[in-house]
Amino acid sequence: MSELILHHYEASPFAEKARRIMGLKGLSWRSVEVPMVMPKPDLMPLTGGYRKIPVLQIGADIYCDTHLIARELEQRFPDQTLFPMGDRGIAYGIGAWSDHAFFDDILTIVMSSAENWEARMREDRKQLFSEADWAGAKAKLAHARTQVRAHGALIEAQLSDGRRFLYGDAPGFVDLQASHMFWFCWRNFPDADEMFAGFERVRAWEERIAALGHGNVSPIESGAAVEAARLAESTTQPWVDPDDPQALPLGAIVDVAPDDYGKEPAQGELLVYGPDRIAIRVEGERTGNIVIHFPRLGFRVDLSESQRS
Numbered sequence: 486m487s488e489l490i491l492h493h494y495e496a497s498p499f500a501e502k503a504r505r506i507m508g509l510k511g512l513s514w515r516s517v518e519v520p521m522v523m524p525k526p527d528l529m530p531l532t533g534g535y536r537k538i539p540v541l542q543i544g545a546d547i548y549c550d551t552h553l554i555a556r557e558l559e560q561r562f563p564d565q566t567l568f569p570m571g572d573r574g575i576a577y578g579i580g581a582w583s584d585h586a587f588f589d590d591i592l593t594i595v596m597s598s599a600e601n602w603e604a605r606m607r608e609d610r611k612q613l614f615s616e617a618d619w620a621g622a623k624a625k626l627a628h629a630r631t632q633v634r635a636h637g638a639l640i641e642a643q644l645s646d647g648r649r650f651l652y653g654d655a656p657g658f659v660d661l662q663a664s665h666m667f668w669f670c671w672r673n674f675p676d677a678d679e680m681f682a683g684f685e686r687v688r689a690w691e692e693r694i695a696a697l698g699h700g701n702v703s704p705i706e707s708g709a710a711v712e713a714a715r716l717a718e719s720t721t722q723p724w725v726d727p728d729d730p731q732a733l734p735l736g737a738i739v740d741v742a743p744d745d746y747g748k749e750p751a752q753g754e755l756l757v758y759g760p761d762r763i764a765i766r767v768e769g770e771r772t773g774n775i776v777i778h779f780p781r782l783g784f785r786v787d788l789s790e791s792q793r794s
């Protein structure tokens with residue numbers, strides 16, 4: 486199997502979730518540091534236009550979004566399972582709370598200080614979160630802090646019987662689906678201790694997860710990762726769900742885009758199309774033939790303009 490290459494940057498909570506998956510599974514991987522703002526000249530050829538990180542590359546197969554990164558790593562490395570309590574469905578579903586509800590309240594706090602940011606970062610994030618209420622963030626700050634505390638209270642309650650991890654004594658994906666948001670708060674908000682005052686169990690739990698580490702990491706240049714894709718061949722086989730409500734034909738040229746923010750679509754030939762994932766084949770000048778994978782949940786697939794009659 487080709488080596489695991491994670492495209493990411495240090496400060497990202499979603500990247501921290503992916504790094505913690507590597508840690509929990511004890512994996513060895515190569516790290517590409519991606520710029521925090523556009524342009525991302527060595528990432529976009531691999532993702533077909535999807536701009537977010539983290540992105541996992543295994544040869545010529547590119548996996549976008551932490552949901553799918555978890556799925557793929559669990560499939561390829563089942564030994565140290567992400568689901569010690571058998572929560573193979575719900576652990577993914579919890580992302581709708583942490584990566585959306587919880588994240589949105591964190592985002593409001595982050596946006597409320599946007600006037601102090603470097604102009605380049607502000608413009609980039611305004612473009613990324615174009616539907617967010619930038620002008621109203623300051624007025625919503627006090628409320629957002631109450632919400633962040635309320636999210637913390639959910640975890641404190643879950644841990645109240647003294648268990649070490651959310652579902653018991655073994656850490657799993659469910660823990661990683663929530664801990665990255667606390668990681669972000671404690672790193673970035675000077676008043677995080679205040680917001681989570683009294684939640685001693687949350688703090689100890691987050692530290693236990695951090696102690697799992699990130700696995701064995703070694704750096705690789707972004708250009709070398711693109712070259713690794715060009716030299717490899719995808720191992721993905723075509724597959725279509727016969728019961729898919731959208732019923733698109735394999736081989737159709739489609740646009741795939743997240744339905745929340747950063748909606749720039751990736752365009753390619755439909756190769757895999759099911760309730761848990763989508764994959765498209767893309768031929769790029771620098772990458773040769775690659776296959777880009779996305780989760781189905783939270784992503785739209787539409788026939789490209791050229792295919793609509």
Ligand SMILES: N[C@@H](CCC(=O)N[C@@H](CS)C(=O)NCC(=O)O)C(=O)O
Pocket residue numbers: 496497498499500520521522523536537538539549550551552584613747
């Ligand atoms: N649903 C995605 C969210 C990823 C995400 O929003 N990543 C942020 C970094 S925290 C990002 O890429 N922002 C845009 C950028 O860095 O250009 C996932 O789970 O991977």
